Amino acid sequence: MVELRTFAYIDRLQPQFAGYLGTNMRGYLPVVGMAATFIEIAPGMMINQVADAACKAAFVQPGFMIVERSFGILEFHSKAQADVQYAGEAALKRLGTAFEEKIRPKVLASDIIHKVNDYHAQVINVNRLASLLIAGQDLYIMEVVPAAYIVLAANEAEKSAQITLVDVRVFGAVGRLYLSGRESDVERAAKAAETAIANVVGREE
Incomplete structure (x- = not known):
């Protein structure tokens, strides 16, 4: 069973934060003003299913995908907020979970x-x-x-x-x-x- 730990949507990346992400990412680099979503789940390997669903559903680009011992985390972004939102919905659907099931920080x-x-x-x-x-x-x-x-x-x-x-x-x-x-x-x-x-x-x- 997949646990949705984090689902964090950002409508507009700020200059310093976008710069930090770009410096420390190994995937497609975001720029200022893009929308982005960060998804963290357990078990970690299932993050590959998240990436597959998100990238196929809309024109989004993954910035990083990290598989840890217990958790997996994916970031994806786009200039179009609608694409990021739709890709996030597709990822949740693939996992068989809902936005409301994320953990409260x-x-x-x-x-x-x-x-x-x-x-x-x-x-x-x-x-x-x-x-x-x-x-x-x-x-x-x-x-x-x-x-x-x-x-x-x-x-x-x-x-x-x-x-x-x-x-x-x-x-x-x-x-x-x-x-x-x-x-x-x-x-x-x-x-x-x-x-x-x-x-x-x-x-x-």
């Missing part, structure tokens, strides 16, 4: 650190996947499960304020987001990220 951590220390910034920068964290800025960190829902938080945070996207971890046991900027901007971005996660409806895991 939980926030494990949501914190703001004011005026980050120089050495703290350096240890974060060593492992970051996006932009550099500058010492003295405020830092917002978020952790959610299932992991793929972090994409909603990252994209909505960037929509809401002038922030720097420092790191995003989309797959694994948890999803993680690091962003930085001025105090007022980081506070607005944090609120937008938390709201994006809180607005997702689904079943309890």
